[in-house]
Amino acid sequence: MICGVDEAGKGSVLGPMVVAAVGVRSADIIAGLGVRDSKQLSPEERERLFGLIKKKCRVATVIIPAEEIDAIRREMTMNACVARAHAEVISRLAPQTAVVDACDVNPFRYAEMVRGHLVHSCEIISEHHADCTYPVVSAASIVAKVTRDREITKLAKKYGKIGSGYPSDPETVAFLSAYIDQHRTPPPIARKSWKTVSVMLAKKSQSSLSAFF
Template identity: 75%
Template sequence: MICGVDEAGKGSVLGPMVVAGVAVRSAAVFDDLGVKDSKTLSPAERERLFPLIKKRCRTAVVILPSEEIDRIRREMTMNAIVARAHAQVIEKAHPKTAYVDACDVNPLRYAETVKSHLATPCEIVSEHHADDTYPIVSAASIIAKVTRDREIEKLKEKYGDIGSGYPSDPVTIAYLSAYIDEHRVPPPIARKSWKTVSALLGKKSQSSLAAFF
């Protein structure tokens, strides 16, 4: 059994990070699917491939909400959080070899970090851009991306249009800014340990102080 692992939402300021694993006996199951890195596919194509991958492969998912990420970041770096989540997915899949998209400038070091969280021995192949190189990691990226997109849609039903959740998204920043203006605190779905949030809070605080002079 081999497994591919990837994540979606690592850098998001709003909403969860999703780590997904896809396990198969042979990567040949992807030959006729045309799986690619999820970032290069349209939402419609990702949605089309999602059930096909689920039908042909064993899949495992770990969802880390924003508040849990904030809590764990008091103890470890974001790369370490991702590595531990990668390991959790690998443990669920029970593969002999796992291919992971390295979340560290040093892929070999990242592989050792993932191994340190495993209770069951497994060979870890850690590479940058593994989601481009290995179809099994591409498949995992699709499962992670679609799952996260669905989680974001659920949050939109409760909180309104929050955009994609990424700091580069003007809709996300506008939502975050307006929420802080109204409530004086970040929304529950924000990663409060993110610099984006602290910078906005600092800016709002300075504006409030300036109003007194």
């Protein structure tokens, strides 16, 4: 078996990170589905392919919520966190070879990071932009993206319009700012260790203090 591994939501300030692995016995299975990097697909097409991938391939996913990411980052870097999660989904499928989308500037070093968490022997192929060059990693990117989008939809039903969860999304920033104004603390779904949150808290604190002078 060969499996591809990718994640969605690594840089998000709201919501979870999702890591997915897709395993196949033959590359022909994936090739016949016509998968591409999830970022190049419409939400509708991702949903359609998600169903086909789940039906024809072995799939493993790990969902790491915001509060857990904050706790993990007190012990290790974000890249190390991703590497451990990559190893977890690889271990669930136990393939002979795994292709991972490298989360480190040095793909060879990243391969060693992932390998260090594995409990069984597995060849690790680590490359940048593997989700564009390996269909099996493209499939994993689709599974990760769809799974995370569904998690964000669940959170939006509870908290209202939260946007995509990324710091570059004005709707996400507006939600975060309004929540802090109302509750004097970031929402439970925010990654409090993110610079976006700390900078926003600092600015609001400074603004509050200036009112007294």
